[in-house]
Amino acid sequence: MKILVIGAAGQIGSELTVELRKRYGNNNVVAGIRKTPPSEEVKNSGPLEIVDAINKDEVERVVKKYSIDTVFHLASLLSAVGEKNPDLAWDVNMNGLKNVLDLAKVYGFKVFWPSSIAAFGPDTPRVKTPQTTVMNPSTMYGITKVAGELLCNYYFQKFGVDVRSLRYPGIISYKTLPGGGTTDYAIEIFYEAIKKGSYNCFLKSDSTLPMMYMPDAMKATIDLMEANKDKIKVRTSYNLAAISFSPEELYSEIKKSIPDFKIKYAPDFRQKIADSWPKIIDDSKARQDWGWKHEYDLPEMTKDMLEKLREKLGQA
Numbered sequence: 101m102k103i104l105v106i107g108a109a110g111q112i113g114s115e116l117t118v119e120l121r122k123r124y125g126n127n128n129v130v131a132g133i134r135k136t137p138p139s140e141e142v143k144n145s146g147p148l149e150i151v152d153a154i155n156k157d158e159v160e161r162v163v164k165k166y167s168i169d170t171v172f173h174l175a176s177l178l179s180a181v182g183e184k185n186p187d188l189a190w191d192v193n194m195n196g197l198k199n200v201l202d203l204a205k206v207y208g209f210k211v212f213w214p215s216s217i218a219a220f221g222p223d224t225p226r227v228k229t230p231q232t233t234v235m236n237p238s239t240m241y242g243i244t245k246v247a248g249e250l251l252c253n254y255y256f257q258k259f260g261v262d263v264r265s266l267r268y269p270g271i272i273s274y275k276t277l278p279g280g281g282t283t284d285y286a287i288e289i290f291y292e293a294i295k296k297g298s299y300n301c302f303l304k305s306d307s308t309l310p311m312m313y314m315p316d317a318m319k320a321t322i323d324l325m326e327a328n329k330d331k332i333k334v335r336t337s338y339n340l341a342a343i344s345f346s347p348e349e350l351y352s353e354i355k356k357s358i359p360d361f362k363i364k365y366a367p368d369f370r371q372k373i374a375d376s377w378p379k380i381i382d383d384s385k386a387r388q389d390w391g392w393k394h395e396y397d398l399p400e401m402t403k404d405m406l407e408k409l410r411e412k413l414g415q416a
């Protein structure tokens with residue numbers, strides 16, 4: 101396998117690159133980065149290239165140089181930052197994906213591309229959100245996710261591009277910070293609990309959202325890509341779920357380890373985004389088709405996050 105990860109300095113890319121290198125060999129996984137410097141682990145463990153997805157020639161050069169057969173295209177602007185710069189979100193999220201799919205058509209490589217719970221909108225059923233349902237997202241990020249899903253399906257049907265996708269929930273991790281999402285509170289809260297013992301939350305206490313711990317997100321992504329082609333029945337994007345919780349529920353879980361931890365709620369513009377997203381996703385199609393199963397529940401995720409972050413912040 102010769103793999104290219106575009107967005108290898110991002111929250112998911114930085115962990116996925118390392119995981120893929122462990123599985124398929126360091127030299128078989130090229131980390132594609134842009135302006136954000138990669139982690140030391142990514143930088144020191146294998147090949148590194150500058151790859152801006154909106155520059156098709158740049159992507160093509162790297163695909164040819166390494167004879168790439170699989171691309172994980174993760175570069176994207178998230179929901180909150182996308183609302184601040186909708187033009188850039190459209191450009192990076194849509195044109196970047198179209199360039200990758202166009203090159204996949206020519207070079208025959210396999211593609212992973214992440215969609216999100218943000219592909220759903222205020223008209224979507226918010227509990228047990230079905231695989232196929234009303235989408236109508238209200239953010240530019242969500243619009244690029246729905247359009248991207250349709251584009252993936254189109255390239256599969258029309259040109260036979262083997263493109264696979266997951267609708268990620270909010271991903272919780274301790275290694276690399278996410279860049280401007282609505283679910284980011286669920287990471288910030290851990291840093292502030294350890295560093296300050298208090299947190300000012302930008303969502304309301306009862307804003308339940310679908311979430312997932314990074315090891316489960318890694319497993320889902322790799323399992324989907326390793327599944328036999330005939331098992332993949334959905335070529336837009338699969339609903340994917342693990343746990344759902346509200347800020348108050350997460351706070352209570354952290355408080356079990358840090359009894360003096362305090363929280364205040366000061367919802368900002370991100371509340372409206374959260375209110376337009378599902379609370380609990382039905383991912384039975386992924387479970388049926390290619391055997392998806394999550395491992396981490398809320399207590400296990402919280403315990404591991406606190407342990408790893410304490411180590412990282414030198415407070416173990």
Ligand code: SER
Nearest residue numbers: 178179216281282283
């Ligand atoms: N975590 C993302 C965000 O909040 C959702 O895909 O934007």
